[in-house]
Amino acid sequence: MSVRRLFAVWHARNLEFLRDRSTLIFNFAFPLALVIAFAAIFGGQPRALFKVDVVAPPAAAINARLHPFLGTRYVDFVRVEPDDIEGAIRKVERHEADLLLDLRTAPRYWVNEDSPKGYLAEKLLLQAAGGQARREPVSGAAVRYVDWLLPGILGMNMMFSCLFGVGYVVVRYRKSGFLRRLSATPVTAFEFGAAQVLSRLLLTVSVTSLLYAALALLVPFRNEGSPLVLLLVAVAGALAMISFGFMMAARFTSEELANGAINLASWPMMLLSGVWFSLEGAPAWLQSFARILPLTQMLDAARAVMLDGAGLPQVLPQLAWLAVMTLLFLGIAAAGFRWRPD
Amino acid sequence: MTPVIEVHELVKEYPGVRAVDGVSFSIPQGQCFGLLGPNGAGKTTTVEMMEGVTQPTSGHVLYRGEPLGARFREEAGIQFQKTALQDKLTVRETLTLFSRLYPRGRKVDALIETCALGEIANRDNRKLSGGQMQRLLLAVALANDPQVLFLDEPTTGLDPQARHNFWDLIRTIKADGRTVLLTTHYMEEAYFLCDVIAIMDRGRIIAEGPPSRLLREHFGDVVLELPREDFPADVSSFPLPVLLASDRVEISTGDVESALRTLLEQGIPLQHLRIRPRNLEDLFLELTGRELRT
Numbered sequence: 001m002s003v004r005r006l007f008a009v010w011h012a013r014n015l016e017f018l019r020d021r022s023t024l025i026f027n028f029a030f031p032l033a034l035v036i037a038f039a040a041i042f043g044g045q046p047r048a049l050f051k052v053d054v055v056a057p058p059a060a061a062i063n064a065r066l067h068p069f070l071g072t073r074y075v076d077f078v079r080v081e082p083d084d085i086e087g088a089i090r091k092v093e094r095h096e097a098d099l100l101l102d103l104r105t106a107p108r109y110w111v112n113e114d115s116p117k118g119y120l121a122e123k124l125l126l127q128a129a130g131g132q133a134r135r136e137p138v139s140g141a142a143v144r145y146v147d148w149l150l151p152g153i154l155g156m157n158m159m160f161s162c163l164f165g166v167g168y169v170v171v172r173y174r175k176s177g178f179l180r181r182l183s184a185t186p187v188t189a190f191e192f193g194a195a196q197v198l199s200r201l202l203l204t205v206s207v208t209s210l211l212y213a214a215l216a217l218l219v220p221f222r223n224e225g226s227p228l229v230l231l232l233v234a235v236a237g238a239l240a241m242i243s244f245g246f247m248m249a250a251r252f253t254s255e256e257l258a259n260g261a262i263n264l265a266s267w268p269m270m271l272l273s274g275v276w277f278s279l280e281g282a283p284a285w286l287q288s289f290a291r292i293l294p295l296t297q298m299l300d301a302a303r304a305v306m307l308d309g310a311g312l313p314q315v316l317p318q319l320a321w322l323a324v325m326t327l328l329f330l331g332i333a334a335a336g337f338r339w340r341p342d
Numbered sequence: 343m344t345p346v347i348e349v350h351e352l353v354k355e356y357p358g359v360r361a362v363d364g365v366s367f368s369i370p371q372g373q374c375f376g377l378l379g380p381n382g383a384g385k386t387t388t389v390e391m392m393e394g395v396t397q398p399t400s401g402h403v404l405y406r407g408e409p410l411g412a413r414f415r416e417e418a419g420i421q422f423q424k425t426a427l428q429d430k431l432t433v434r435e436t437l438t439l440f441s442r443l444y445p446r447g448r449k450v451d452a453l454i455e456t457c458a459l460g461e462i463a464n465r466d467n468r469k470l471s472g473g474q475m476q477r478l479l480l481a482v483a484l485a486n487d488p489q490v491l492f493l494d495e496p497t498t499g500l501d502p503q504a505r506h507n508f509w510d511l512i513r514t515i516k517a518d519g520r521t522v523l524l525t526t527h528y529m530e531e532a533y534f535l536c537d538v539i540a541i542m543d544r545g546r547i548i549a550e551g552p553p554s555r556l557l558r559e560h561f562g563d564v565v566l567e568l569p570r571e572d573f574p575a576d577v578s579s580f581p582l583p584v585l586l587a588s589d590r591v592e593i594s595t596g597d598v599e600s601a602l603r604t605l606l607e608q609g610i611p612l613q614h615l616r617i618r619p620r621n622l623e624d625l626f627l628e629l630t631g632r633e634l635r636t
Contacts, residue, residue: 176426181482183395184420185443186412340395 048076050121051280053088055080055102067103069128075121078280090308092118093140096278099125107133114139143307147222150215151302152275154208155237159269159295161204162241163248163262166196170249171258179339189337193330197242204238205231224309233305233315236322237298243329244294250333253341269295297321344407345370346490346521347392352401354387361387363545364401369490369538374512374522376536378529378622384545385525386423389494392523393420405490416444419488421479423495423525427467433478434463437485444486457481457511473504480511490521497531509534529622541626548629553622560628561620563596568605569614580608 054062054070054077062079064071078097080088082104091097092110098121100110107129112118125133173179182192209231215221223230248265252258272279272286273295279287290296301318304310345368354362362384369375377385390396392403394410405414427436434450437459441447454463457477462470467478476496483491493512497505505528512535516522526532532539533553540550549556568591577584577591581604585592595601598617605612 173428177422177424178426178428180395181420181422181425181427182443184393184415184418184422185440185486186415186445187443 048074050075050098050117050124051078051096052076052099052101052121052125053078053080053091053097055082055085055088055100055104057104060103067101067107067129069101069125072124072128075124089138093138094307095140095142101125101133108136109133110136110138112140113137114141143222146219147307148278148303149276150219150221151299151306152273154211155273155295155299155302156270156275157211158204158208158234158238158298159241159266161207162200162238163245163266165200165203166242166245167249167258167262168255170196170246171252171255174253174338174341175255177341180341183339188334189339190330190334193243193246193333193337197239197246197330200242200245201235201238204242205234208234208238221306223306225305226311229310229312229315230302230305232312232319233298233301236319236326237294237301240294240298240322240325240329243326243333247329247333250336251338253338269293272296274299294322294325297325343371346373346406347523348404348407349388349392350402350404352388352391352403353399354384354391354396355399360545362391362398365542365545365547366401367540367547367550369521369523371521372519373537374516374524374535376532376539377523377525377542378527378532378536378539378626379525379542380527380626383542385527385542386494388542389492389523389525393418393492416446416486417489419483419486419491421476421483421491421493421496423498425479427478427482429468431467432464433459433467433470433481436467436478437481440482440485446487447485448487453481453484456484456514458507471504473500473507476500476504476508477511480508484515488520490523491515493522493524495525495527497526497528505531529626533622539622541622541629543626543630549625556625557620557622560625563594563620564598565618565620565624566593566595566598566601566605567591567616567618568593568610568612572611572614 052075056062056066056079060066062070062077070077080100085100085102088097088100089110092100092112092115095112095115095118098111098115098117102108109122109125111122122135170179179192216223244265245262248261249258252261272290273293274290275295279290282290297318301310301315304315304318308314348368350366352362352365353360365384365388367375377388379385387396391398391401394403394414403410405411405418428439431439434454437450437453441450441453454460457480459474459477459481462474467475470478480493480496483493496512497508500508509531512522512524516535522535524532524535537552538550539553539556540547541556542548549560551559570586570589570591573580573584573591577586582593582595582601585594593601593605602612605615
């Protein structure tokens with residue numbers, strides 16, 4: 001082996017990489033985005049031991065002046081709007097919140113009698129309240145982490161398939177000159193894009209359905225809702241994410257650059273869309289940002305169907321949002337689409 | 343009758359380079375028009391502006407009297423100089439794809455027959471030889487049964503046999519009355535296929551007309567070629583003007599008999615004498631002072 005030759009090739013590759021400014025920027029921007037995302041999710045105060053949802057009078061702040069229990073340390077108090085009280089009770093039933101406390105009139109709380117953390121949180125509440133609170137017992141088994149995680153894992157797999165499957169291929173077509181050849185035919189950018197999106201949709205939804213069926217046999221999991229509604233959610237989510245991938249690839253001519261850009265888009269989605277853990281404790285701005293992402297919308301809808309048995313009317317807002325994003329991404333991609341590599 | 347294609351004062355500038363510098367010509371129905379010139383003369387840039395895939399810096403192109411639009415894209419067949427097809431498709435599948443992109447796509451079997459692709463119809467298009475690939479690309483260009491066909495250096499890199507096979511194909515297509523625009527740097531190809539040629543150099547057209555007329559106008563003589571070793575080492579005092587090539591001597595003359603007499607008087611053996619008419623290569627040399635294939 002010649003070190004001299006190795007060095008020559010190494011040096012030439014470094015020069016190529018350093019001179020490809022956009023790829024270089026992405027290679028640095030991506031880890032930076034990762035650090036920022038982790039800091040936003042896990043940084044700040046130490047994680048609380050208990051989570052208590054609170055319904056408070058409209059103008060009141062959530063603090064010890066409203067009720068002495070609210071001054072307890074290591075408890076995460078989350079304000080719940082009065083309209084959402086049904087959903088909050090369901091969270092207690094599913095062990096997603098340890099207590100629900102309603103302070104609009106005389107203190108009243110919901111506790112799950114099967115939850116060990118609920119038992120401890122109740123002790124703390126009664127000590128702080130001097131026993132003055134009305135008890136509303138509920139029951140229900142905890143949502144197993146596997147039931148909660150499964151839609152996330154399937155969704156993440158779909159996301160990678162959607163983004164890379166279309167993004168990479170379109171950039172390769174452009175680089176090889178195939179797109180240039182197509183540009184001399186009556187095919188429009190929208191037609192070409194729609195064909196790519198539909199082709200990948202068929203593949204992604206088929207693979208995900210097979211995975212779902214195989215998992216149902218191997219690890220029995222919870223699905224309270226209709227498989228057809230779930231399929232609709234998967235189709236809408238995949239369409240939005242493939243269109244997003246197509247938009248990312250609308251102008252790039254380098255596969256390395258496309259790789260960097262798609263990674264940059266996919267990692268925040270993986271961290272912020274609730275694939276692995278719920279973002280309920282994260283800052284509000286981060287949650288608002290996460291709600292824009294197509295993967296978040298798809299997972300919210302899928303979990304609503306699978307864990308709560310939601311029907312079509314309940315997931316319509318997410319489906320509508322995904323449809324709007326699909327059209328937006330496809331429109332932007334078609335308007336800025338580049339057929340030629342130069 | 344309105345020409346099929348009209349090119350008016352086309353200019354294409356890239357940073358620091360004027361690749362095409364005010365080119366104008368028109369092509370009537372059924373004509374095979376050749377753009378001839380060395381590499382870098384501006385042929386491909388010109389033809390890409392005519393195809394609508396490159397925007398001119400100034401000037402314009404008309405198709406049947408109208409700016410290039412949907413009608414042009416439906417009626418034009420294009421074979422790019424360099425292009426790639428979709429991977430992992432067979433010849434037949436590739437043609438099916440392109441045929442379906444047009445409202446009046448030709449039948450795939452007819453394309454396969456026209457371009458002699460029968461034996462390789464089910465072969466992966468990445469596994470074709472150079473000649474087979476060019477025939478497939480021609481078939482792709484014919485997929486919409488085009489009224490006008492653009493062929494950008496279609497035989498570059500092909501061996502002589504493949505090139506002659508390709509010429510036969512083009513002549514068949516011409517016989518159907520289609521209008522063809524061909525770019526090439528092979529003068530024999532232009533001479534063999536084109537009704538009219540325009541010779542390009544450094545972004546400009548330096549001569550235009552039917553090949554035989556151009557040759558007649560510029561040359562009244564023929565060339566006598568003899569082996570270099572049959573001549574004395576020093577030809578400076580030879581009574582005829584001679585041009586020394588690497589392995590031969592060329593003498594241009596309008597009076598062949600007189601030249602032959604002089605050669606005999608000088609004791610030059612005529613055993614390997616070859617008399618050839620002037621060709622487009624000579625014309626390019628005459629017009630630019632440079633050889634075509636440089």
